[in-house]
Amino acid sequence: MTALTDDTLPVTPRAMRDEMILFVVMAVLLAAVPFSGIYPFFVMQALCFALLACAFNLLIGYGGLLSFGHAMFMGTAGYCSAHALKVWALPPELGILVGIAAAFGLSLVTGYISIRRQGIYFSMITLALSQLLYFIYLQAPFTHGEDGIQGIPQGRMFGIFDLTKPTVLYYVVLVGFLAGFLLIYRIINSPFGEVLKSIRENEPRAISLGYRTDQYKFLAFVLSGTLAGFAGALKVFVAQNASLTDVHWSMSGEVVLMTLVGGLGTIFGPVVGAFVIIAMQQYLAGFGQWVTVIQGSIFVICVLTFRRGVIGEIAHYFRRSL
Amino acid sequence: MQALYAQLLVGLINGSFYALLSLGLAVIFGMLNIINFAHGALYMMGAFVAYFLLNLGGINYWWALLLAPIIVGIFGMILERTMLKFLTGLDHLYGLLLTFGIALIVQGVFQNYFGSSGLPYAIPDQLKGGMNLGFMFLPVYRGWVVIFSLVVCLATWFLIEKTRLGAYLRAATENPTLVRAFGINVPRMITLTYGLGVGLAALAGVLSAPINQVRPLMGADLIIVVFAVVVIGGMGSIMGSIITGFALGVIEGLTKYFYPEASNTVVFVLMVLVLLVKPTGLTGRAA
Numbered sequence: 010m011t012a013l014t015d016d017t018l019p020v021t022p023r024a025m026r027d028e029m030i031l032f033v034v035m036a037v038l039l040a041a042v043p044f045s046g047i048y049p050f051f052v053m054q055a056l057c058f059a060l061l062a063c064a065f066n067l068l069i070g071y072g073g074l075l076s077f078g079h080a081m082f083m084g085t086a087g088y089c090s091a092h093a094l095k096v097w098a099l100p101p102e103l104g105i106l107v108g109i110a111a112a113f114g115l116s117l118v119t120g121y122i123s124i125r126r127q128g129i130y131f132s133m134i135t136l137a138l139s140q141l142l143y144f145i146y147l148q149a150p151f152t153h154g155e156d157g158i159q160g161i162p163q164g165r166m167f168g169i170f171d172l173t174k175p176t177v178l179y180y181v182v183l184v185g186f187l188a189g190f191l192l193i194y195r196i197i198n199s200p201f202g203e204v205l206k207s208i209r210e211n212e213p214r215a216i217s218l219g220y221r222t223d224q225y226k227f228l229a230f231v232l233s234g235t236l237a238g239f240a241g242a243l244k245v246f247v248a249q250n251a252s253l254t255d256v257h258w259s260m261s262g263e264v265v266l267m268t269l270v271g272g273l274g275t276i277f278g279p280v281v282g283a284f285v286i287i288a289m290q291q292y293l294a295g296f297g298q299w300v301t302v303i304q305g306s307i308f309v310i311c312v313l314t315f316r317r318g319v320i321g322e323i324a325h326y327f328r329r330s331l
Numbered sequence: 332m333q334a335l336y337a338q339l340l341v342g343l344i345n346g347s348f349y350a351l352l353s354l355g356l357a358v359i360f361g362m363l364n365i366i367n368f369a370h371g372a373l374y375m376m377g378a379f380v381a382y383f384l385l386n387l388g389g390i391n392y393w394w395a396l397l398l399a400p401i402i403v404g405i406f407g408m409i410l411e412r413t414m415l416k417f418l419t420g421l422d423h424l425y426g427l428l429l430t431f432g433i434a435l436i437v438q439g440v441f442q443n444y445f446g447s448s449g450l451p452y453a454i455p456d457q458l459k460g461g462m463n464l465g466f467m468f469l470p471v472y473r474g475w476v477v478i479f480s481l482v483v484c485l486a487t488w489f490l491i492e493k494t495r496l497g498a499y500l501r502a503a504t505e506n507p508t509l510v511r512a513f514g515i516n517v518p519r520m521i522t523l524t525y526g527l528g529v530g531l532a533a534l535a536g537v538l539s540a541p542i543n544q545v546r547p548l549m550g551a552d553l554i555i556v557v558f559a560v561v562v563i564g565g566m567g568s569i570m571g572s573i574i575t576g577f578a579l580g581v582i583e584g585l586t587k588y589f590y591p592e593a594s595n596t597v598v599f600v601l602m603v604l605v606l607l608v609k610p611t612g613l614t615g616r617a618a
Contacts, residue, residue: 069424075424075427075428077427122603122606122607123606125606125607125610126562126606126610126611128423128424129360129366129423129424129427130562132366132424132427133366133558133559133561133562134562134602134606136555136558137555137556137558137559137562137599137602138599138603140552140555140556140559140599141596141599141600141603144595144596144599145596147595148592258555262431262435265428265431269428297443298439298440298442298443299439299443300439301435301436301438301439301442302435302436302439302440302443304432304435304439305431305432305433305434305435305436305437305439306432306436307432308428308429308431308432308435309414309429309432309433309436311428312418312425312428312429312432313414313417313429316421316425
């Protein structure tokens with residue numbers, strides 16, 4: 010079994026400093042968006058997907074587990090948040106919590122089931138589980154089937170921040186994204202993250218060293234699923250709807266694509282990938298199904314010639330981990 | 332009771348498709364170590380090739396049954412030669428990602444030209460009409476699909492388990508380097524195996540064309556169910572794939588009769604149950 014990323018460099022204090030500098034640059038650039046004339050809705054959408062892709066990357070890039078059903082966490086959290094906001098009329102912060110809790114519960118169950126098989130089977134199981142959920146949501150009354158939950162009130166966060174104002178909403182989403190990103194960064198560089206990487210590199214050896222690898226993988230799955238749920242809950246405020254597209258397998262495929270383009274197992278890769286793919290969809294929206302064809306082509310090109318992804322290639326060139 | 336038998340028949344037909352598709356997946360996985368995500372798209376191509384042959388070339392169903400698997404099989408072999416073979420030695424996941432990309436391309440192209448609605452494909456004259464079996468009315472074409480699929484599945488099993496070619500194939504699955512040392516052209520065998528698996532998918536596509544209509548996305552959802560079938564049955568045994576495929580089709584048919592709301596989900600629920608009780612799958616070896 011060859012490793013997913015062929016060059017894992019030790020995280021030295023210097024590398025960590027570089028990463029923190031890059032993080033600050035990213036945060037400042039993103040914070041400047043409302044003053045730049047860039048359409049904030051586009052950036053907010055991209056940020057939600059970036060967080061989703063980062064959560065997905067935690068599992069594939071550091072745990073070596075390719076989930077082909079990550080849309081189920083996003084969609085579930087989206088539906089539950091939307092329901093809590095619209096029907097129960099909860100304030101935004103509680104609505105987000107409801108979504109996160111739902112994704113947490115779902116990842117406990119699906120993680121328990123899917124972690125039982127490895128490699129390719131794991132991918133097929135997560136895909137099948139997300140399809141199971143898709144059909145449940147298609148029939149469940151509270152999701153309103155094909156229509157989805159629409160016209161979700163955005164409300165006031167903590168009673169102060171008026172989320173109906175685009176700029177306020179933008180900064181709330183940005184803070185949410187940065188918090189999620191830092192949490193993932195912390196997880197990756199924790200002792201837990203190191204064990205996870207060792208499992209990715211050589212699971213039998215990790216077992217022989219006394220680690221209960223199943224527990225580590227399960228915890229990584231739950232963390233990843235819950236964070237994906239956070240992204241889904243944030244997206245409800247941006248899109249103001251929750252629909253079946255968010256639980257469909259094609260959405261799971263898009264998340265995989267974003268991470269692959271940016272670079273599997275890189276810290277900033279999923280963010281770059283999410284912006285690239287969302288921008289592409291935006292610009293090519295008029296071309297109908299050719300978008301699917303282009304996405305498929307990117308998959309093929311990435312796998313055949315560009316397996317490290319954008320950030321992975323840059324990091325490889327500079328011999329850094331990014 | 333009539334309705335029950337009718338649903339059982341539908342179940343058997345779906346089971347035939349599950350069996351043909353999961354059989355192809357298992358054969359391909361054995362040789363190439365790749366889960367062929369493009370299987371559903373190639374199944375769809377089989378149906379479309381039959382449609383083109385009839386409407387553009389005036390070539391009837393019977394020839395399509397032979398030609399479509401060959402044409403799509405050749406397309407598959409080109410894919411293997413130009414792309415899949417470069418994945419040797421890489422993590423399994425890249426094969427899944429690459430074939431997923433291929434599936435998106437193929438489905439996207441067909442969707443552009445044919446939309447998402449279905450194109451009709453007429454049942455051939457010889458198989459029109461039905462038979463009264465006493466306890467139920469059996470449309471001849473549906474009976475034909477079940478029996479023909481079963482014959483093809485068993486023939487594939489025979490080819491792989493009982494012939495000299497199959498013995499080479501199984502040997503190359505176990506240890507390709509050693510088989511090469513005996514002077515057998517393993518890369519060519521890999522290409523042919525992929526062609527065979529893809530051909531089976533295309534054959535299932537032709538069989539389903541008169542029943543399910545010809546649609547660009549006809550394989551997209553089917554392949555996910557087939558993945559669940561593969562997880563349940565395991566890919567270790569050819570006969571296992573065949574039996575699991577038919578059995579799950581029948582269970583799905585029964586569900587349609589007794590509790591129709593769950594008919595979409597029953598295969599996935601069964602997959603969960605199997606994973607909880609016997610994580611390696613019913614016939615599978617550890618992956």
